[in-house]
Amino acid sequence: MSEYLTPGEVAARFDVSHDTLRYYERAGVLSAVERSASGHRRYRSADVELLDLVRCLRETGMPIAALRTFADLIRAGEGTVDERIDLLVEHDAQLGERIEVLTARRRHIQGKIAYYRSLRETSAD
Amino acid sequence: MSEYLTPGEVAARFDVSHDTLRYYERAGVLSAVERSASGHRRYRSADVELLDLVRCLRETGMPIAALRTFADLIRAGEGTVDERIDLLVEHDAQLGERIEVLTARRRHIQGKIAYYRSLRETSAD
DNA sequence: GGTTGACCTGGAGTGCACTCCAGGTGCGAT
DNA sequence: ATCGCACCTGGAGTGCACTCCAGGTCAACC
Numbered sequence: 304m305s306e307y308l309t310p311g312e313v314a315a316r317f318d319v320s321h322d323t324l325r326y327y328e329r330a331g332v333l334s335a336v337e338r339s340a341s342g343h344r345r346y347r348s349a350d351v352e353l354l355d356l357v358r359c360l361r362e363t364g365m366p367i368a369a370l371r372t373f374a375d376l377i378r379a380g381e382g383t384v385d386e387r388i389d390l391l392v393e394h395d396a397q398l399g400e401r402i403e404v405l406t407a408r409r410r411h412i413q414g415k416i417a418y419y420r421s422l423r424e425t426s427a428d
Numbered sequence: 429m430s431e432y433l434t435p436g437e438v439a440a441r442f443d444v445s446h447d448t449l450r451y452y453e454r455a456g457v458l459s460a461v462e463r464s465a466s467g468h469r470r471y472r473s474a475d476v477e478l479l480d481l482v483r484c485l486r487e488t489g490m491p492i493a494a495l496r497t498f499a500d501l502i503r504a505g506e507g508t509v510d511e512r513i514d515l516l517v518e519h520d521a522q523l524g525e526r527i528e529v530l531t532a533r534r535r536h537i538q539g540k541i542a543y544y545r546s547l548r549e550t551s552a553d
Numbered sequence: 554g555g556t557t558g559a560c561c562t563g564g565a566g567t568g569c570a571c572t573c574c575a576g577g578t579g580c581g582a583t
Numbered sequence: 584a585t586c587g588c589a590c591c592t593g594g595a596g597t598g599c600a601c602t603c604c605a606g607g608t609c610a611a612c613c
Contacts, residue, residue: 311589321590322572330570341579343590356540363533367570381547388544391537398534402527408488409523412516415481419513422506436559446560447602455600466609468560492600 307337307345316351317358324354331371332357334378353377363398432462432470441476442483449479456496457482459503478502488523 314321327333333354337345346354357370373390376383439446452458458479462470482495498515501508
């Protein structure tokens with residue numbers, strides 16, 4: 304049990320590619336990660352926790368640029384907690400709306416399915 | 429009250445651009461629409477209804493290629509109702525999963541917000 | 554009869570988030 | 584020693600869904 308994860312382990316854990324990890328680093332979403340003597344990345348638990356949140360935000364539609372802003376706030380230290388809250392609250396609100404829209408659209412789709420099924424039964428007589 | 433809508437009216441009703449409408453037509457999602465003598469498009473109620481469903485499916489993440497497949501089934505006539513049902517049921521299932529994932533992620537984000545708020549209260553002492 | 558505005562065309566361009574490439578390094582196992 | 588493999592680099596390429604562009608047509612209104 305080592306104190307860090309290798310790129311392969313991180314990629315497997317979050318189901319992202321090695322390239323995506325490097326992309327996040329280049330984009331400033333993950334700060335430059337520690338390296339071994341041979342230059343290989345070593346992901347510490349702080350990196351892994353940030354990545355966990357990053358993936359959560361990405362999967363819910365936050366763009367890379369906003370993620371970068373958020374990561375910058377974290378790096379800037381504890382004085383930025385209010386701003387982080389604002390950012391997350393805003394995202395949460397958008398996400399709530401998005402889920403509502405998707406749910407409404409889903410009902411529409413289910414209505415269409417029911418309609419098609421009614422057609423099928425009628426013609427099956 | 430005319431029997432058709434102009435491109436501008438359709439664009440306004442569905443909040444899409446004139447270009448998007450043309451794009452859907454080029455992509456085979458909307459079949460070639462009726463034209464006036466001067467070449468302007470005229471959207472009949474059948475076109476508008478299809479577009480309504482198309483937008484619903486697009487907003488819920490169905491790719492253009494699948495939408496094209498679906499539109500082709502509609503054009504192929506009533507014999508394809510079973511296939512249309514299959515396609516919509518599959519999409520509905522994926523959408524259900526997606527909503528669940530988003531909802532779970534949202535709880536994670538809300539947990540993070542609560543955590544940050546607890547930090548803020550502690551430091552405010 | 555000139556101007557305006559909504560519309561027309563084919564094709565090129567955009568933004569996003571990756572994803573791939575070619576060539577190179579280090580290291581444990583055979 | 585040499586093989587295979589996981590990793591490294593900068594930079595180019597990809598796929599998707601639009602979105603924009605330049606130049607043109609047409610009907611209506613002043």
